[in-house]
Amino acid sequence: MDFALDEHHQAWVKEVREFLRAEFDVEAEEESRRRGGEASGPVLRKFRAKMAKRGWLALTWPVGYGGSGRTTFEQFLLMDEFAYWGAPAIDLTASAVAPTIMRFGTDAQKKRWLPAILSGEVECAIGYSEPDAGSDLASLRTSARRDGDVWVVNGEKLWNTGAEFATHEWLVVRTDPDAPKHKGLSVVMVPIDAPGVTVQPIVTWGGIRTNAVHFEDVRVDADALIGAENDGWRYVTTALDFERVSIGVTGGLRRLYDETLRTITSYEVDVRHGLAELSVKIENARLLNYRAAWMVDQGLMPNAEASMTKVVTTELQASLSAAVLELVDPTSFAAELARHLYRQAPYLRFGGGTNEIQRDIIAQRGLGLPRGASR
Secondary structure, three states: OOOOOOHHHHHHHHHHHHHHHHHOOHHHHHHHHHOOOOOOOHHHHHHHHHHHHOOOOOOOOOHHHOOOOOOHHHHHHHHHHHHHHOOOOOOHHHHHHHHHHHHHOOHHHHHHHHHHHHHOOOOEEEEOOEOOEOOOHHHOOOEEEEEOOEEEEEEEEOOOOOOOOOOEEEEEEEOOOOOOOOOOEEEEEEEOOOOOEEEEEEEOOOOOEEEEEEEEEEEEEHHHEEOOOOOHHHHHHHHHHHHHHHHOOOHHHHHHHHHHHHHHOOOOOOOHHHHHHHHHHHHHHHHHHHHHHHHHHOOOOOHHHHHHHHHHHHHHHHHHHHHHHHHOOOOOHHHHHHHHHHHHHHHHHHOOOOHHHHHHHHHHHHOOOOOOOOO
16 A cells, blocks of 8 residues: 555645745744644734635635535645644634534524634634543533523533633533433533633643633523534534544654754764654554544544544654653754643643543444443
8 A cells, every 4th residue: 555645645735835934934833832733812813814815724615615625634734734833723613613513503504603614703612621521521511501592501611722712612511401411412602702701711731721611691592502402412522533633643743753853963872763663653643644534535434543543643742752852952942842742742632532531432433342341
């Protein structure tokens, strides 16, 4: 099997690189690093507008929805190159929320939300985890109660990265308290500026801001509900699969590896075997991501495969960074980059679902093993 890129994909990567050379400067890279790769902040918003002008924020959207109609694999190549440069790529609003609305939303919801996402008018924070419902997401308690022509939302969400800039919360709520925990959930689009919404900052070890968001008697229109009432678990798991493919890009790992090679060329210590092993691991992670992207283009949903690429890539980020810090001069750019990626790694290991839960998904959905199997 030949895993080399064909001429079409090579030309696409070249186009992306030329765009980055022209449009992504040092100031933008520094702001991106401070914000953990999120497309928020004044400099990054200008950069995102240039992406939108090229149609790259809606790269895989069908042309009928205003997108470019490109493949998921092409989107992966773009995001991988952006990660190499430290640039914020296509955010979760465009890459996970919008495709989920396309799959499950009504015609009216597609007309309402997709153009607004495409124009940048709507930017979502992802409201999943809670103080007592993280890995076991279906145990969430944030509720939405119907009151005439509105939903009344109460509860709290954690780890809401970007909520300080977002316009809406892609919020999973419990709409039927008497149903089994996976069956009584729905998804509601809640405006961040609605009365009763409070955003509190949480600063992580890596200096990246995330948030706790509180909802107290927040009233939103009934048509803010996405898809069907009490069918939200299906929508959330679909959006998470899209998210995990995005998390698994390897560009940042390749950048660190290349900077390490440049740094150690003058060293007398022989570290060839260690570097060769790291190169193999990076290539393995890249091919896992290729497979997940290819599956989406075939109309398949990469459940176990998306979890595999997330586990491998995020754990490699920590081990590769630690290995580089043992090898290079601590004042080098490679060491600076390694420290940044090492501090970012814990956040990525639980973003999109903890890696322990990803292993359960791989075991159950990928290998067909029963829940709670014992030796």
